[in-house]
Amino acid sequence: MPADTKIIELRQFLAERLPRARIGVAPERTVPTALPTGIESIDQGLGGGLPQGSFTELVAPGEGSGSAQFIHSLLRHAASAGRFLTLVDGADSLDVDALEPEALAHLLWVRCRNTAEALQTTDLLLRDRNIALVVLDLKLNAAHELRRIPGTLWYRFSRLMEQHGGTLLIITPQPLVAGAAARIVSRTRLDHRDLDRTPDTLDLRFETERRRILEASAQQSA
Amino acid sequence: MYAVIHLPQFALQAALRLSPELWGQPVALVDPARTTPVVLETTPPARDAGVERGQTATQALARCTDILIRHRAPARESATTDVLLQCAYGFSPHLESTAPGLCTLDLRGLSRLQPPQTDALQTWAQELRSSLITQGLHAHIGIATTPNMARHGAQSGEAVRIVTDAAGFIASLPLAALEPSSDTARILTGWGLHTVGQLLALDPSALTDRLGLEALGLLAAASTRNTRPLNTVRPPEVWTESWDFEEPVETLEPLLFLLRRFTDTLCARLALAGRAAERVDLSLRLESGNRLERQLNVPEPTRDAAVLQRLLATHLDTVRSESAVVGLQLTLETTVPVQRQFGLFETTLKDPRQFQETLGRIAAILGSDRVGTPVRLQQHGIDAFRLMPPDFEGVPALSQSRPALQAPGLRRLRPAPTATVESINGRPASIHCAIAHGRLVVTLGPWRASGRWWENGAWQREEWDATTLRGQVLRLVHQPDGWTVDALLD
Numbered sequence: 001m002p003a004d005t006k007i008i009e010l011r012q013f014l015a016e017r018l019p020r021a022r023i024g025v026a027p028e029r030t031v032p033t034a035l036p037t038g039i040e041s042i043d044q045g046l047g048g049g050l051p052q053g054s055f056t057e058l059v060a061p062g063e064g065s066g067s068a069q070f071i072h073s074l075l076r077h078a079a080s081a082g083r084f085l086t087l088v089d090g091a092d093s094l095d096v097d098a099l100e101p102e103a104l105a106h107l108l109w110v111r112c113r114n115t116a117e118a119l120q121t122t123d124l125l126l127r128d129r130n131i132a133l134v135v136l137d138l139k140l141n142a143a144h145e146l147r148r149i150p151g152t153l154w155y156r157f158s159r160l161m162e163q164h165g166g167t168l169l170i171i172t173p174q175p176l177v178a179g180a181a182a183r184i185v186s187r188t189r190l191d192h193r194d195l196d197r198t199p200d201t202l203d204l205r206f207e208t209e210r211r212r213i214l215e216a217s218a219q220q221s222a
Numbered sequence: 223m224y225a226v227i228h229l230p231q232f233a234l235q236a237a238l239r240l241s242p243e244l245w246g247q248p249v250a251l252v253d254p255a256r257t258t259p260v261v262l263e264t265t266p267p268a269r270d271a272g273v274e275r276g277q278t279a280t281q282a283l284a285r286c287t288d289i290l291i292r293h294r295a296p297a298r299e300s301a302t303t304d305v306l307l308q309c310a311y312g313f314s315p316h317l318e319s320t321a322p323g324l325c326t327l328d329l330r331g332l333s334r335l336q337p338p339q340t341d342a343l344q345t346w347a348q349e350l351r352s353s354l355i356t357q358g359l360h361a362h363i364g365i366a367t368t369p370n371m372a373r374h375g376a377q378s379g380e381a382v383r384i385v386t387d388a389a390g391f392i393a394s395l396p397l398a399a400l401e402p403s404s405d406t407a408r409i410l411t412g413w414g415l416h417t418v419g420q421l422l423a424l425d426p427s428a429l430t431d432r433l434g435l436e437a438l439g440l441l442a443a444a445s446t447r448n449t450r451p452l453n454t455v456r457p458p459e460v461w462t463e464s465w466d467f468e469e470p471v472e473t474l475e476p477l478l479f480l481l482r483r484f485t486d487t488l489c490a491r492l493a494l495a496g497r498a499a500e501r502v503d504l505s506l507r508l509e510s511g512n513r514l515e516r517q518l519n520v521p522e523p524t525r526d527a528a529v530l531q532r533l534l535a536t537h538l539d540t541v542r543s544e545s546a547v548v549g550l551q552l553t554l555e556t557t558v559p560v561q562r563q564f565g566l567f568e569t570t571l572k573d574p575r576q577f578q579e580t581l582g583r584i585a586a587i588l589g590s591d592r593v594g595t596p597v598r599l600q601q602h603g604i605d606a607f608r609l610m611p612p613d614f615e616g617v618p619a620l621s622q623s624r625p626a627l628q629a630p631g632l633r634r635l636r637p638a639p640t641a642t643v644e645s646i647n648g649r650p651a652s653i654h655c656a657i658a659h660g661r662l663v664v665t666l667g668p669w670r671a672s673g674r675w676w677e678n679g680a681w682q683r684e685e686w687d688a689t690t691l692r693g694q695v696l697r698l699v700h701q702p703d704g705w706t707v708d709a710l711l712d
Contacts (some may be wrong), residue, residue: 042346063694068633068712079620084612095709096596096607098631102620104596108612110584113594121584121593128580130571139712140633190630190711192664192689199630 035167037134038077039070046182050133054161054181055154058206060139066188066204067139067171072099073199074169076143078133079106085133086110086125090118091140098199113144119153125208126160126168136170146176155176183209223329223338224369225347227310227354228362228376229302232323236294236302239358240465240483242567248273248289254295257689262294284290295444296455302359305491307457309353312494313346318452324376326369328452328469347382355640356490368449374383374399388446393419400443408437418444460487461499461554470509470546475540476504482533488526498523498559502530504537507549510566519611521574523557529575530554536582540590571614581612602673603681604708605634632697632709643698643705650686650698655707658696664689668700 007155012023034048043049050056061065071087071094078085086108094109110125114120115138121217122136138146154177161168178181187205194202229235234251238244248268252259261277271286279291284617299322306325316328329335331461335342353359365386370661373396375383385391397410408602415421421429422444429437441625442448453598463484472476492498500523505512518533534552571577584593594609641655652661684700685708696710 023660032307034635063692064711068631070600072631076620080622082617082619084614084617092592092634092636095634096598098618100631101598102618103618106614106620107593107595109609110588111595111609112588116300116452116586118586124580124583124587128574128576130577130580140635189694190695192666192687192695192711194630195666195695195711197630197685203628 006066010169027197035075036077036081038080039073039204039206040206042184042206042208045184045206050167050169051160051181051183052059052132052167053165055170055177056182056184057176057177057180058169058171058184058186059173060186062189063172064188064190064194065139065186066190066202066206067186069188069199069202069204070186070206071135072103073204074133074135075099075107076103079103080124083132085135085138086131088112088118088122088125088134088136090115090136090138093137093140100181115141115149119149122157123160126157126164126166129164129166132166134166134168136168138176139171139173143173146172149176151178153192154180182201185209197204223313223365223367224334224372225327225329225350225363225365226320226369227306227325227327227350227370228364228373229306229323229359230362232302233294233299234265234292235323235359236299238265239298239302239305240480240487242358242461244290248286250289250290250296251292252279253294253434261418268280290357291332293639301462304460305357306354306359307455308491309357309359310350311457311495312353312491313350315453316452317457319455320369320373324373326372326452328454329365340386344382347384350658351381353490353494357487365692368445368447369452370443370448370450371446388630392444392446393417397421400440402440403436405435406440409433414556415702458496459495459497459556461492461497461556462551463488464549464551466549467547467582471546472546477538477547478531478535480550481538481552485527485530485534486556488552489525489530492525492554492556495556496558497524497556499530499554500557501555502533503551503553503555504534505551505553506543506547507551508540508543508545512544514541516541519578521578523559524575525559526575526691532579533582534577536579536586538550539583540586602671605636606685617661630711633712635707638699638708640667640708641698641707643700650688650705653690653698653705653707654697657707658690658692658694660691662688663691667698 033052034041034046035052036049058067058070063201073083084106088110090112092113096104108140110121115173118136118138122134125131125134157168158179185207186208190202237251238249245265247265248271249265250273251263251269259279259281261273261275263283264273264367268286268289273282273285273289282289291422296393299679301323303319307317307319310325310327314327314332320326325690335346343365344587347365351361351363362376362573363380364378364383364385366370366372368675371385371388371392373393375385377399397407397415400418402410421440426441465480500520502518502520504516504518508514511575517538518537520533524596581593591609595612596607597610599606599608639656643650644652649665650662653659665686665688669685672682686698688696688698696707697709699706699708
C-alpha cells in the first residue's frame, strides 16, 4: 500500500475518532439526530433530545435528585410514541407500582444485582440493533464499584453506539463517564412534600451540557 | 415414468447417518438380536481388511483389530426411512415406501419432467441425490417406465440409471437381480444360465413345468411392461433427531457438535417440505436416569440452521446437570413460514431472532427471572408483578389523555435493608441502617395495610415516610419481624 494512501486512511480514522483534532480539514461529520425525552428543558438544551448514535450522562447527585422520576417520564414518553425502552437497572430499584400497565408494556427491564452485571448486559444490548434506547441506571450502585469501571469501557460503548445508531443514557450519582456526547445535571431536590404531588406537577430541574455535538456544529459553521 | 431410490447397505447407512466420518474407518454392523451375532454390513476399509458378511464379531476383530463394531438399531432404521420419505416427498407427492431403503416415486404429472427428457431426468435425479447426501444418505436412483424396471435400474449399481431400452437392459442383468431362491439359483446356474436375457430366451411354460410357481415370479420380476399401482404414503411430519452416546458426556462441545448436525439436517428437510421451525424441544437424558427438557420458542419461524444453533448454544450455556449426558433428542415444532411486508412506520423489532438471542444471553448472566417486561398482578400488595417475555408487537401506545397518577414513583430497595428505629410517642424518631442513620426530622404516617389474612401467607405492614437530617426521604416499613427501609424518594 503506498504511503500517501496510508496517510489518507489515518486522517480519515482520526477525523472520525477525534473530531477536535481536525485542523485544516473541512468537517464532514453530520450532527446526529435526537430522541426526545418529553422533558422540555432537556429537549431544548440538547437540541431536540438525547443524541442518537452516542451516549449521554445524567448526573443525579445527592438525595431526591429526581432520577427515578426522569426514568418514569422517559418511559411514559417512549410508550406514548409507541417505542420501547430498555432499562438496565443497576440496583434493581424500579418502582413498578408507580407506572401504568400500558407504559410497562413498552419496557424491557433488566434487573441487575451489581455494577458488573449492569455493564455486561448493557454491552450485550448495545450490540443488538433492535434496541434503540437503553437507560443504564447506576444511581444506587456502590461508589467503590463505580470507581472500578475502566475508562476504556466508555470508549467501547461509544464505538458500539456509532455502529448501531442506538441511544444510551447513563445515570450516575457523580460525573463518571468520559466521552459522553452530552451531559445532563440534575438540580432537582425532592422532599417529603413532593410525595403528595402528582408526577406531572413535580419541579424537576435539569441543566444540559453539550460537548461533542456543540464542537462538531461549531466546526461546521467555521 | 417411475423413479426408485435405493439406499445400498441400508442398515449400515442408518447406523452411520449421523457419523459420516466413520465410512473412512473399518466398521462392521452386527445384529445383537440374533443368537450368534454375525456381521451384516461392512464399510470399504473393513472389507479391505478381510472382514466379510457372515463372520462373527470375534472373527471380524481377529481380521482387523481396529474395527469398530456397531449394533443394528431398528429405531435408527425407522428414522432413516422417515428421512428418506421426507426428502423424496420434496420431489414427488406420490411415493411408496417399498421396502427398507427402497422408495418408489411416481413422476407422472410433474411439470418439470414433462415431457420426460433424459437431461431433465438426470438433473432431477442428481438434485434428489444431493438432498439425500445432505442427510448423510448415499442413494442410487433408477428411472424407467415401470416401477419394476426403475427398481432394477436403482439396484444396478450406478448412481443414476435412466432405463430407456428396457428389454436390452433387463437382458443384460445377472440372474441374481431377480432374487431367486438359493435352490433355484443353483439349478439355473447348473443349466448354464447367468443373465436374465438367457432366462427369458427359454419357453415360459416349460420353465414353469420345471421350476414351479417361482418361475412365474421370476418372469414377472423380469417383465418390462408389468406395472402396478403404488401404495402411496405421506411422510410423517415429525422433525426429530436423537442420539445415544457410547460414553457419558460431561462437556458442552460434543453436544453442540451433534446439535449442529441435527439442525443442519432438520433444516434441509424443512426446506424441502416448505416448513419452518417455531419451537425447539431439547431433551437431554442423564446418566442418573433423569431428563432435562426445555422448550425454546423461536421468535420468528425459521429454517435457518445457524439461528437455531445460536438459540441452542445460548440455552446450553446456562444448563448445569446433576450427572453426565448419555443421550439427547431434538424435535422441531413446525409451521408455515411467515411472509409479511413491514409498514412504512413500523416501530417493532428489526431482527426478532437477534433480539431473542440477546435476551437469552442476558438470561444466562442474570437468570431468566431477571429480564423481561413487568406485568402487574391483579392482587393487593407491594411489588406484585411478574416478568413476562417481551412482546412489543401490536402493543398499544400509552394514551396522552390518561388519568394522572396520584403519587411520584420511588426507588425500591430489593432486598429491603433492615433498620433499627427508635420511636417516641409511637412515631419513628431516629434510624440506624446501611443507607441512613440519625435523627428523623419529618415523619408522616402511619399507613397500615394487610392482605391474604384469609389464607396462608397473610401479611400486614405499617408504612412511614420519614426524612433524615441529610434530606433523604425514606419509606420505612414496620412489620411483625421488625423495621425495614422499603424505598426512597429520588
